[in-house]
Amino acid sequence: MLVTKQKVFRKFWYATVPVSSLEDGPQPFTLLGEKLALFLDADGRPGCLQDRCLHRTAKLSKGWIKNGRLVCWYHGWEYDRDGKLACIPQFPPDQPIPDCAVQSYRAQERYGYVWVALEEPLQPIPEFDQDGAPGWRRIHQFYDTWNTSSLRLMENSFDNSHIAFVHKSSFGDITQPKPEKYEVTETDWGFEAETIVTVVNPPNSERITGTTDKYTKRHMRNCWFMPFTRRLDIQYPSGLRHVILNCATPIDDGSIKVVQVLFRNDDEASCPAQELIDWDSAIITEDKDVLESTSPDAIVDVSRKIEMHMPSDRPGMIIRRRLLDLMKAHGEIEVPAA
Ligand code: FES
Ligand SMILES: [Fe+2]
CATH class of the missing domain: 2.102.10.10 (Rieske [2Fe-2S] iron-sulphur domain)
Known part of the structure; x- marks a missing residue:
């Protein structure tokens, strides 16, 4: 799926540069x-x-x-x-x-x-109620160019199977490769995916999770906004919320600008912003390495042979089906063969 060949993608909002720049x-x-x-x-x-x-x-x-x-x-x-x-x-x-x-x-x-x-948008910019709300702060965590495609980052954002492997050095547990299943609710322009996952809680994440327990749980409310934006709302048992805006802004067919903004319901004294930047930057850099090793010409065709063996209710498959439907609706179904 080469994004520049699919004109419908011009009809959405994308985060580009920091205003301060x-x-x-x-x-x-x-x-x-x-x-x-x-x-x-x-x-x-x-x-x-x-x-x-x-x-x-x-x-x-x-x-x-x-x-x-x-x-x-x-x-x-x-x-x-x-x-x-x-x-x-x-x-x-x-x-x-x-x-x-x-x-x-x-x-x-x-x-x-x-x-x-670039053209009349089909949808508004996704809403984040936390922005400017009392008790919440906004931290600009990450802004980087990756040599991959927007679809690859979106698939990865809802893929719990990679955590045990790609993030084995941070919060993943390679002895637990079977991921918890998402409960997915499709919306007009995306879906909401909810799950609870157990994660390792090393000392350098204790102020981020709000607990010194060796393991903790993430209640994840993960939301996809078509085509290439997501909101990851993590709630810890401590009551801390860690709400991430991710954009996979398509630069061209082989590169994207990755934007990550964090909203937290705590303050600088309880967890310094730099600590939060360092923590999530290390994790997302692990994702960068593996995604840059994939082909950016991501295939969305859900009828290809290998996809027939994947559960169709998994978020990655839903993303493919919905993007394929979007492209079909706009008369643009140029996708590579399986
Ligand atoms: S003023 Fe722009 S090229 Fe001459
Ligand atoms: Fe990841």
Whole structure:
């Protein structure tokens, strides 16, 4: 499933760059193969334009901001947030500016990131009630480029079978390879998957789990938002909640931007943010290593031979079926043969 060949994926919101990264000027980002220039206008609102000047095609992301407009670094043409050409500095003051615009895209800020949709989105940005709620804090944990596909990260996010193996050095227990089963409830645009798993609780996770017990349990409410976002809500017996937003933003067919934001119902004194960043970064890096060893051209065809032997009610299979249905509904079913 090559994402750039499936136009329907252009109709969703994706987290791209941290808003804070735009404070010093525009930044480039590639989304589904489209080269973009992201910037903040005079009101601090994010803008997103095609990264290509109308004049001689210079990359606008290499320019700068002047009075909220994006200035091309080649000859200084200026564009507003909607991409409209607003100034040609070489023109005399009485010469009208041509009525033309560079392609602009929808952009908005959520959870500290700029979210972009290349076409009219089919769904809003997934909601996280914890954001800004009393008693909760938000920690930006992880932002990295991986050489894999968005589907691979989504499958992995709901795959409890890999924990005993891939995470045997952190919280997995290789003597317990059989995973607990998820209870899955499908929704219009994804599913909710709930399970309780027993995990190892080493000393460096005691402040994260809120217990010194050698083992503890994770009550996991894991939610998939089509196509490539998930929420993992972990509740420990201590009452601590560890709610993760993961985005597998498709850069192109072979690479993704992995965004991980954490919401916790505790404070810095009981568990420093850096400790939480270090803990989850080590775990997700274990996932990175194995996912980069897979083929990014992930096959979604649920009728291929090997898939016939997999239980069809498992989250990974549901993700494949639902994405296949989505692509069929939009007339795009170019998937590789089994
Ligand atoms: S290429 Fe952008 S102003 Fe000339
Ligand atoms: Fe994992």
